[in-house]
Amino acid sequence: MAGDVRFAPGSLTRRAALGALGVGSLALAGRSVQAQAAKPSELKVGIATYLSGPASVFGVPGRQAAEMLFDEINAEGGIAGVKVRPIFVDEGPGVDHFVGEYRRLVQSENVNIIFSAISSADCLACTPLADELKRPTLLWDCGTQRIFEDARYQYAVRTQGNATPEVLAALLYVLRAKPDFRSIAVVNQDYAWGRDSWAIWKTAMDTLKPGVRVAAEFFPRFGATDFSTEVTRLLALRPDVILTTSWGGDLDAFIRQSAERRLFERSTFVMPLAESSLERVGKTLPAGVIVGGRGDHWFGHPSPKDPALLARFTENYRKRFSTWPIYPTHHMAQAVFAMKAGYEKAIKAKGGGWPTDAELAAAFQGLEFPSLTGTIKIREDGQGLEDQLIGTTVHTDKYPFPVLTDMVVFKAADITTPVGQKSLDWLKTLSPDMPGKMPAPVPYRG
Amino acid sequence: MSRRALLELVAALAAAAIVLLVAALVPWLRFVLTIAIAKGIAVLGILLLLRAGQVSFGHALYVALAAYAAAFAAPRMPEALLLLPLGALVSGAVGLVVGLFVVRYREIFFGMLNLALSMVFYSVLEKFYALTHGTDGIRLPAIRYVGTALGPEEAGWATLAVAILLALGFGAFVRVYLLSPMGEALSAMKTRETRLEFMGIPARRVLLAAYVLSAVMAGCGGVIIAMTTRHVTPALAYWTASGELVFIAILGGAGSVFGPFLGAFGYELTRTYAAALVADAWQMILGIVLLGVILFAPGGLWGMGRSALRRRPAGEGAA
Numbered sequence: 065m066a067g068d069v070r071f072a073p074g075s076l077t078r079r080a081a082l083g084a085l086g087v088g089s090l091a092l093a094g095r096s097v098q099a100q101a102a103k104p105s106e107l108k109v110g111i112a113t114y115l116s117g118p119a120s121v122f123g124v125p126g127r128q129a130a131e132m133l134f135d136e137i138n139a140e141g142g143i144a145g146v147k148v149r150p151i152f153v154d155e156g157p158g159v160d161h162f163v164g165e166y167r168r169l170v171q172s173e174n175v176n177i178i179f180s181a182i183s184s185a186d187c188l189a190c191t192p193l194a195d196e197l198k199r200p201t202l203l204w205d206c207g208t209q210r211i212f213e214d215a216r217y218q219y220a221v222r223t224q225g226n227a228t229p230e231v232l233a234a235l236l237y238v239l240r241a242k243p244d245f246r247s248i249a250v251v252n253q254d255y256a257w258g259r260d261s262w263a264i265w266k267t268a269m270d271t272l273k274p275g276v277r278v279a280a281e282f283f284p285r286f287g288a289t290d291f292s293t294e295v296t297r298l299l300a301l302r303p304d305v306i307l308t309t310s311w312g313g314d315l316d317a318f319i320r321q322s323a324e325r326r327l328f329e330r331s332t333f334v335m336p337l338a339e340s341s342l343e344r345v346g347k348t349l350p351a352g353v354i355v356g357g358r359g360d361h362w363f364g365h366p367s368p369k370d371p372a373l374l375a376r377f378t379e380n381y382r383k384r385f386s387t388w389p390i391y392p393t394h395h396m397a398q399a400v401f402a403m404k405a406g407y408e409k410a411i412k413a414k415g416g417g418w419p420t421d422a423e424l425a426a427a428f429q430g431l432e433f434p435s436l437t438g439t440i441k442i443r444e445d446g447q448g449l450e451d452q453l454i455g456t457t458v459h460t461d462k463y464p465f466p467v468l469t470d471m472v473v474f475k476a477a478d479i480t481t482p483v484g485q486k487s488l489d490w491l492k493t494l495s496p497d498m499p500g501k502m503p504a505p506v507p508y509r510g
Numbered sequence: 511m512s513r514r515a516l517l518e519l520v521a522a523l524a525a526a527a528i529v530l531l532v533a534a535l536v537p538w539l540r541f542v543l544t545i546a547i548a549k550g551i552a553v554l555g556i557l558l559l560l561r562a563g564q565v566s567f568g569h570a571l572y573v574a575l576a577a578y579a580a581a582f583a584a585p586r587m588p589e590a591l592l593l594l595p596l597g598a599l600v601s602g603a604v605g606l607v608v609g610l611f612v613v614r615y616r617e618i619f620f621g622m623l624n625l626a627l628s629m630v631f632y633s634v635l636e637k638f639y640a641l642t643h644g645t646d647g648i649r650l651p652a653i654r655y656v657g658t659a660l661g662p663e664e665a666g667w668a669t670l671a672v673a674i675l676l677a678l679g680f681g682a683f684v685r686v687y688l689l690s691p692m693g694e695a696l697s698a699m700k701t702r703e704t705r706l707e708f709m710g711i712p713a714r715r716v717l718l719a720a721y722v723l724s725a726v727m728a729g730c731g732g733v734i735i736a737m738t739t740r741h742v743t744p745a746l747a748y749w750t751a752s753g754e755l756v757f758i759a760i761l762g763g764a765g766s767v768f769g770p771f772l773g774a775f776g777y778e779l780t781r782t783y784a785a786a787l788v789a790d791a792w793q794m795i796l797g798i799v800l801l802g803v804i805l806f807a808p809g810g811l812w813g814m815g816r817s818a819l820r821r822r823p824a825g826e827g828a829a
Contacts, residue, residue: 185646
């Protein structure tokens, strides 16, 4: 890797000095923080993703999508004639390591732009760094709504939605599909996302449908493999609705153990992240379960803006990786498309000249770019407006896993916290007729 | 001052100068080096316990405790020179209370009890979600140094300087401590604890003193980590973080106060470069390095360096 790093002028002496110190062949010298305006020979993109640990169920598909899309961009000649090269870093070791990696990407690898990250903690830690080191950063997958509600950033924007619309969409769907439910139980992973998503759901539910009884709140350990206690309690409590925002191995295990003990027959399940588990759990997951995928992400989207684009992406991804694309691949595609659109906008604004870091960062504010299924707009606060798709599972002969029917695509602007407001305050002001105003469900078409 | 002590002092100052030089030449390494020194300070405490033959698998507790103390205090009191003593005090106080119990146990029981307590703290950080934001962690505001607000660049340098000063101070202290009767008693505990008791020296108190000192050092390391990353998460208290400290102690070698710092630099640089080289197999490289050290250099990096110097005929100065 060290061999093909391009050194900025004037940094060779540093490298020589470092070599003399014995840090040796791997030492990578970097340019200082200054905005380059000359067209680079290649465009380096630092990509933070999980390559190890439980979240690699999202991280590895994300990386695969990036590899595929970068190859496609390069096959078309790159962005404004500049080839792109991804440099992946692993989020697995935790925040303090990632903060060091972020600095390495900027100061040593000298990347032009960074896609960061899956973990909300990593995003919270690196957005202030983006401003400090003045390097454009796209938050590609992390969910926490805190980032742009608590502060404003110049160099970081988010190319996707956040936890609030993702959870609110599922709630609205349930309120319409099962308006008379009286009790609910929650089984969420015991970490920030599990807690945050339940707080969002509970706040919105208490506003839109006051009086629903919370039968039980379970927060099993993150990475739990045994849910027999929870399933036994849920069988006894018989709540009308069971919500779980779990994902990955936790969700797969919970689905399998619930199916085995026929819990699905007693309660309506709501799983806002289960789109990413469909292929793994297969038809163990019965029909009639309400499923989402953190955005309007699904290969069978009922009304994609550019059906050919979605079909081509799905087909190419399946051919290359022998698996169906899931939502992190869509999120990665959005970051890649946003990067391309951002560069093109900045280059156009400069009359064909190559933009500086600051000019590129400015171009992302207010940018509109295509996603695989629609269009995403980055608001003035840096938050992306992303539609949300929620559906109900159905079994068909065509696929070995459940697919979605009765799909509702929620418009991002209706369900995203307005600029300058905090999610939990805004959710308390929702009007009870909101579920009635949602778009009509679209059935599955084979 | 003996010739050997003088030599070690010169070596320590030279090492500090090299760290500053590397940080100046390679800006992005400054962050990694600061973290390495912070961990080295924490491992210095573990070294004291290792002298007594006790391995703590839970010292991340004190690192995290101080880091969170700093994170909670920083919005009201963003002063590095107050946060450091605060973190050390909190860790030391908790270390004293916990120490009263754990010094009754030895070896695996000592290690496991420490592990259990650190995991309890980890769970507390996760469960008290409204206070701690759980795994999302808490962000620290910009820290002042002696009342002056610094830019990000200067603050990075200031933290590194504070870390180096603390490392030199604690290093010198531990070296003196190990040669003092209290320190010698630690080695005696490892050899035969009963004999120590026969001599009228209470082994538990000897271990308790070392334990509290180690908690204080881990606390200082924790505050430096918090001031450097400026974002604390419960992962700091997770058992893998404790394991990391023991890993560093083994990698560096327990023979000298230089060991923990050699180990910490070795560990952090290996991890950083391994991650840069192969993003998805860096754990394997780290594992191979540790296996190599265990199999071929039981004295750690320090032991390797010393035996290399001894073998050299002209190396009399280092003997």
